[in-house]
Amino acid sequence: MSAVASARSWRGVLRQLGLLSTSAGAMRSVRAHADRLGISYEHFTGRRRWVDEELRQSIAEASDWHEAARSLDGAGEAAIAALQGHAARLGVDSGHLAPREAASADAELRPDTSRLDRAGSLLAAAWYTMCGCDVSWPLEPSRYDLVISSGGEMRRVQVKTTTTRAAGTWKAYLSTSRSARRPYSPDEIDEFFVIDGDLAHYVIPLAAVGGLHAIHLSAYARFRVAGLPVGGR
Incomplete structure (x- = not known):
């Protein structure tokens, strides 16, 4: 399906096929056909700026999650949490990434009104x-x-x-x-x-x-x- 190859999301596929892009039923049907025909859609990014292969490469080359996020034009806790979720979904090995530094045990805690x-x-x-x-x-x-x-x-x-x-x-x-x-x-x-x-x-x-x-x-x-x-x- 050329529509899958040229699109970046399932909604894009539906639009190219002249179908309602917000139809969950149509989206499931098209995806099922793609799976049956063995058509890859790993290049889909949705709102992401990167594809799955770029995530794999970024994690393989990074030393911690912050570095991986920066290499994919992301930053902050939300970006890191999203990357960790995608990595788990794709089965990407991230065991070599250093954990985020814990707060110093010597940091003073002070109540604040x-x-x-x-x-x-x-x-x-x-x-x-x-x-x-x-x-x-x-x-x-x-x-x-x-x-x-x-x-x-x-x-x-x-x-x-x-x-x-x-x-x-x-x-x-x-x-x-x-x-x-x-x-x-x-x-x-x-x-x-x-x-x-x-x-x-x-x-x-x-x-x-x-x-x-x-x-x-x-x-x-x-x-x-x-x-x-x-x-x-």
Whole structure:
């Protein structure tokens, strides 16, 4: 099939044959015919800039995956992951390639409040656990982040973090903002666990802030609770 020889993808073959290029059924049929006739399509690249033989040669000549990616006009983790996947699919031996360097064991790890939003639920769960509560996580996305149980009572907790300063205090947003800001209702949660940029913790009942989109935490100091113990204290 000359269409296979001159094309760079199965969609290109379908276009040359006057068929709908987005038809999965037509694509499977044409590929089956090519396989039956023994017609090679290893030169197909799709969106790639290289063919399979170039990948084999690049891996054979490279000393690590970064070098292989650069030789094929690629760079970065995504390009390397794609090459590794193609190499596995083609059965290309890459055992001689040096593994990527691991992070130095001496590298200093330092907490950064720029990641506070990612750590918020974990910090809240640790706090409730160290207070003697049982903590559960919802299996599916819910309006609450945690369910805590203490003394036979269960409460739904929405965790909020803030690194925003306003009027000399921390400003915490209590509503969601996907399309329009929407506050939480008593049917959805029972309390907020708020962590500010100083890592101070607040447990604020929904009844105290119901209907509000944002609060200044200085006005809710009475709901501040002891933080996680540090150094055994």
